[in-house]
Amino acid sequence: MTPLSKMQTMLFETQASLSPQAFVDRIIGHSQQDSSLKPAKACGFGAAPVNIALSKYWGKRETTLNLPINSSVSISLPGLGTQTELSLTEGQQDQIVLNDQLLEPHHPFAKRLSGFLDYFRLNDHTMFHVDTLNSVPTAAGLASSASGYAALVLALNDLFQWQLQPKKLSLLARLGSGSASRSLYPGFAIWHKGERDDGMDSYAEAIETSWPELCIGLLKIDIGEKSVGSTAGMQQTVNTCELYQTWPQQAEKDVLKIQQAITNKDFTLLGETAEHNALSMHATMIATWPPILYWQPESVAAMHTIWQLRQQGVTVYFTMDAGPNLKLLFLETQKPAIEQAFAELEVIQPFKQS
Numbered sequence: 001m002t003p004l005s006k007m008q009t010m011l012f013e014t015q016a017s018l019s020p021q022a023f024v025d026r027i028i029g030h031s032q033q034d035s036s037l038k039p040a041k042a043c044g045f046g047a048a049p050v051n052i053a054l055s056k057y058w059g060k061r062e063t064t065l066n067l068p069i070n071s072s073v074s075i076s077l078p079g080l081g082t083q084t085e086l087s088l089t090e091g092q093q094d095q096i097v098l099n100d101q102l103l104e105p106h107h108p109f110a111k112r113l114s115g116f117l118d119y120f121r122l123n124d125h126t127m128f129h130v131d132t133l134n135s136v137p138t139a140a141g142l143a144s145s146a147s148g149y150a151a152l153v154l155a156l157n158d159l160f161q162w163q164l165q166p167k168k169l170s171l172l173a174r175l176g177s178g179s180a181s182r183s184l185y186p187g188f189a190i191w192h193k194g195e196r197d198d199g200m201d202s203y204a205e206a207i208e209t210s211w212p213e214l215c216i217g218l219l220k221i222d223i224g225e226k227s228v229g230s231t232a233g234m235q236q237t238v239n240t241c242e243l244y245q246t247w248p249q250q251a252e253k254d255v256l257k258i259q260q261a262i263t264n265k266d267f268t269l270l271g272e273t274a275e276h277n278a279l280s281m282h283a284t285m286i287a288t289w290p291p292i293l294y295w296q297p298e299s300v301a302a303m304h305t306i307w308q309l310r311q312q313g314v315t316v317y318f319t320m321d322a323g324p325n326l327k328l329l330f331l332e333t334q335k336p337a338i339e340q341a342f343a344e345l346e347v348i349q350p351f352k353q354s
């Protein structure tokens with residue numbers, strides 16, 4: 001670690017005051033005497049949507065409890081997400097089925113999922129059968145870990161019949177994957193970064209509103225596996241990027257602007273803030289060493305097309321996550337012009353679809 005990274009890491013890091021197991025036990029109210037980890041039915045079910053951050057989560061202040069450096073705001077996409085069935089099974093290990101394929105136990109997806117399920121085993125013999133269906137390409141920058149861990153937590157809640165409130169479900173989902181904390185909700189959600197060392201105030205809540213004219217266009221540039229995962233990418237950014245020092249302040253300001261834009265249905269403020277926020281996040285990734293550049297030439301070409309459209313009076317903005325794909329933001333009135341410019345665009349109206 002270079003002197004910069006040591007100094008930088010110290011600036012942001014906090015110490016967890018709970019272990020992840022103690023965190024989970026506190027939320028589900030588990031103790032040796034109770035039955036919170038005995039299944040109440042044969043099979044639990046959970047379904048959750050993917051979400052797109054309008055003001056991004058990028059950087060952790062604590063990694064064991066998965067605590068973010070900054071708050072974030074998202075919009076969920078109905079019809080795209082994860083459905084998960086969960087039951088207990090016999091055997092030496094979990095059985096993880098992803099999109100109808102049984103994964104090897106050492107598969108990275110299976111290992112991470114089993115690691116999370118470790119917090120919910122009654123004893124060493126408790127093994128889970130997880131059958132999960134994704135309607136988005138896994139690890140393609142379309143936030144499948146968000147819908148995945150949200151659906152899994154809902155399936156756990158159903159299997160064990162905890163009847164947890166959304167805030168507690170969001171806390172549990174956050175432990176699995178930060179962005180999953182926001183996928184518990186349809187529509188807009190805000191994930192409060194929280195201040196506490198036990199992580200109990202770092203959860204997402206719904207922003208109750210509807211915006212039927214709002215459109216999200218998914219522009220798929222490349223749906224292959226990305227070279228650097230988000231978890232590693234954000235750690236590398238926090239550790240080596242000097243520009244990152246200004247990110248937390250901008251992120252908190254952007255959260256406020258996005259909230260204001262949603263309240264006032266101010267689309268220009270929403271679009272400008274979201275695009276600026278995404279590009280600022282990517283600037284920190286690019287200024288990381290070794291550099292992390294998720295963009296492909298086609299991503300940059302699409303940005304230029306969007307900026308040209310804006311010059312021609314078409315109100316369209318974009319956001320991007322840890323991948324080369326763009327998510328376009330526009331209102332329904334602009335849909336024909338945008339579909340003409342991007343023939344392959346998949347358009348979703350989050351508040352109009354069931």
Ligand code: 2P0
Nearest residue numbers: 053056057177178179230231321322
């Ligand atoms: C977001 N991303 O706010 C940002 C923008 C990617 C870029 O949340 O380590 O998969 O599991 O907490 O949630 C992706 O990060 O990371 C993400 P972990 P996660 O949507």
